[in-house]
Amino acid sequence: MTLFIAIALSALAMTLIVGVRYLIVSAGFAWGTRLRHPRLYAGLDRQIRREIGWSLASAAIYGVPAGVVAWGWQNRGWTLIYDDVAARPLWWLPVSVLVYLFLHDTWFYWTHRWMHRPAPFRIAHAVHHASRPPTAWAAMSFHPWEALTGAVVIPALVFLIPIHVGALALVLTVMTIMGVTNHMGWEIFPRWLVRGKAGRWLITASHHQRHHERYRCNYGLYFRFWDRLCGTDAGIGAFGDDQSGVRNAGRRAATGGGGGTDRRG
Numbered sequence: 055m056t057l058f059i060a061i062a063l064s065a066l067a068m069t070l071i072v073g074v075r076y077l078i079v080s081a082g083f084a085w086g087t088r089l090r091h092p093r094l095y096a097g098l099d100r101q102i103r104r105e106i107g108w109s110l111a112s113a114a115i116y117g118v119p120a121g122v123v124a125w126g127w128q129n130r131g132w133t134l135i136y137d138d139v140a141a142r143p144l145w146w147l148p149v150s151v152l153v154y155l156f157l158h159d160t161w162f163y164w165t166h167r168w169m170h171r172p173a174p175f176r177i178a179h180a181v182h183h184a185s186r187p188p189t190a191w192a193a194m195s196f197h198p199w200e201a202l203t204g205a206v207v208i209p210a211l212v213f214l215i216p217i218h219v220g221a222l223a224l225v226l227t228v229m230t231i232m233g234v235t236n237h238m239g240w241e242i243f244p245r246w247l248v249r250g251k252a253g254r255w256l257i258t259a260s261h262h263q264r265h266h267e268r269y270r271c272n273y274g275l276y277f278r279f280w281d282r283l284c285g286t287d288a289g290i291g292a293f294g295d296d297q298s299g300v301r302n303a304g305r306r307a308a309t310g311g312g313g314g315t316d317r318r319g
């Protein structure tokens with residue numbers, strides 16, 4: 055019984071950490087948005103309340119498996135997470151971060167693409183696309199079924215691929231920040247990066263916004279590798295003064311012909 059309580063407390067603590075982390079990071083970037091583009095979220099109050107509600111539900115779905123695994127790591131020696139930097143070659147630190155991001159991206163690409171099929175879209179993924187246009191609060195705005203597909207990735211990877219606890223923290227930080235900034239409605243990264251050579255392989259808001267406009271393209275999370283390989287990359291968009299392109303991207307595009315005619319540059 056005490057074992058059960060200990061595990062439940064770890065799951066609860068992790069849920070609180072994920073939820074509070076979401077609130078702080080999203081609030082920070084929403085505040086930055088208000089300074090930079092004061093009218094960008096005008097009239098979206100109801101949508102933002104819905105985004106926060108779904109995201110907090112997702113926090114529990116992410117927090118429970120993560121909390122159970124964290125308990126097992128601390129108390130039972132589960133997982134391949136290590137805390138002594140010298141335990142593995144130094145080069146593995148950056149490589150493990152890239153491997154984790156690539157595998158997370160791979161999982162995300164294929165599950166996301168599958169969720170654009172009519173049935174899973176209707177049942178689960180429509181919640182995420184109900185944000186038109188998405189805001190900094192939409193980072194974890196997923197139906198519980200979709201949140202579940204995302205929640206298992208990192209807890210599964212830590213059993214399969216060794217990673218230093220600091221490198222894992224970096225992966226989680228990248229995940230959190232990119233989740234928020236990709237939905238924020240404006241580009242935070244400099245033009246030389248987004249439009250330069252590296253930008254051909256990296257996903258930022260300019261790339262993911264186009265997914266929210268046109269639906270059946272740009273499915274990736276961090277890298278454009280799978281989109282480019284599979285012919286689903288529709289390039290990057292440019293943000294206009296208003297977001298009418300996203301707002302007008304009708305539901306017809308959601309599961310139907312896709313492609314979209316709403317070219318916005």
Ligand SMILES: [Zn+2]
Binds near residue numbers: 182188237262266
């Ligand atoms: Zn999205």
Ligand SMILES: [Zn+2]
Binds near residue numbers: 170179183265
């Ligand atoms: Zn989608």
